[in-house]
Amino acid sequence: MVLREAIPQDRDGILKIATHTWEGWDYVPLFIDTWLAEKGLFVAEAGKKIVGITKTTELSKGELWFEAIRVAEEERGKGLGMEIAKRQLEMALATHPRSIRLSTADRNKASISISKSLGFVERVLFQFYEDYGSPGVPLREDLNIVTLRGEQMIKKAWCIIQESEEYHLSKKLLPHTWEFYDFTEELFSRLAQEGFVFSTEDTGGVLVLLKNRYSSLNYEVAFLEGSEESVSELSVFAQRRFEQKASDDYMDAFAVSERKKGILERFGMKRSKDIEKVIVFEYPLPAFR
Template identity: 30%
Template sequence: MIREHLIFRKAVPEDKPAVLAICAQIWEGDDYIPEVWDAWIADPYGQFSVVELDGKVVGLGKLTRLTPTEWWLEGLRVDPAYQGQGIGRFLHEQGVALANRLGKGVLRFATSSANHSVHRFAADTGFAHIGGYALFKGPASTSPTAFTPLPEGDLDIASRLLEGSERFQAAQRLFEDRWWTWQTLTRELLSRYAAQGQLLGWRRRGRRLSGLALVSDYPSEGRLIVHYADAPGDLLSDLARDLRHLAGERGLELVDWKVFDRPDTRAALEAAGYENTWENTLWVFERPIRPGAVDSE
């Protein structure tokens, strides 16, 4: 079996040409891994790993520590010339085993709802599917916005709004902190976003806080990225529409938002002028880390 000849090890700087050659064949050459190579190879907490077969790098993957108790598997890639031989499963299992050695708490990852082989890996290694995210985009508009930076003094109100949100609870209290990575939205993170001016309060007609949004501007791409946004009940559609106004006010072209996939949320965004831009959804999986476990399961 090919598995007996696979070597899983930590990536080193000398692996870069081989890794980039694999990535050049992924996503039509638009893979993000070349951009994060330096950060991944220098990560002091997680591990950037490769798989060798007969001295050749044929796959790669990354274990990332998001917080001391939340870990993330990402960047699993297999050289197209070697796909279909169990290397992806081997990488996944080794990543789980590595998390058991290095971490504690929970381990998560995300993949397409259409990636059935990875769903099988997940089931076989004790992961549970905890939700999906739909990709929506909305064009910027020119109307005034009711969003303003949330002051530190309103963090308690914002926290109560989230705790009372059925959508937030259904999403397991997760949000997209960075691209394609979900973790728990804590009070500490709310405070950090507020200090950076990225936590915005939404007040309808100048009244009390009715909703909030965590956002980032990407001027070079013309996008307003929504890390998380929420408002009670039917107000979500109005908030979503106002995010389009915010993008226009900031000179951006569109709003880019991965929303927790529910019929009411989809309906709210569609009513606010957004379009679902991907036929699939992004599924998030989770399992407990078992420190000291000998293998992945």
């Protein structure tokens, strides 16, 4: 078996594998054209036949993320998943990264087994939340919420984040639809400049509200903290921002602290019935902390 960089001519072979994953629903087709245009999408080839795929993404310089290991339906049970993951790890280590991480649901026993066998260690356990809402509800006009702008407001909001229980228990990771980023001040400032960070007028609280990677109609409460009054207003804002979308999609969130879990549950989000926990694994590099 050879693991090589994917090329545009591999597109049909990749899609054939993805159609037999997760009972016909797989996010790989959503990203295939983007992934083919950038580096990091690999195909496993045996006898000129594509038998598997995997993806390595550089979230920031030296911050590597593994996802989307897939094996052709007719090739499963032969240890190919382990072999693909092993070679992917070897290739990643050769680039001398700062970190290598991946995430998986607690029910994905195969992924957990492969990760542990390769030496990955459990970094954080997140609870997964969902909310299906009531589409068509107009956004309230009386909420004193602003899009975070300006160096002073960003600095004040960043202090709220750094002092929060969620920031520390999450090992300083920011979730975004099953990817977990190093939550740095640089990343926070960029998200604020892009319009994804909200606050009350007095900057008493901060909300990072991202678009779901799989659907632009879905919102994700990536971070929410502050005074009780501010959190209450920001929670209503997030809910109304979601509900004004005339769609059947949903809002989701990941939480590790009891504080964030309580906030999410108070404004109507519920723990997923299908996924108990989301595990973030990290490979123990010398700088592992």
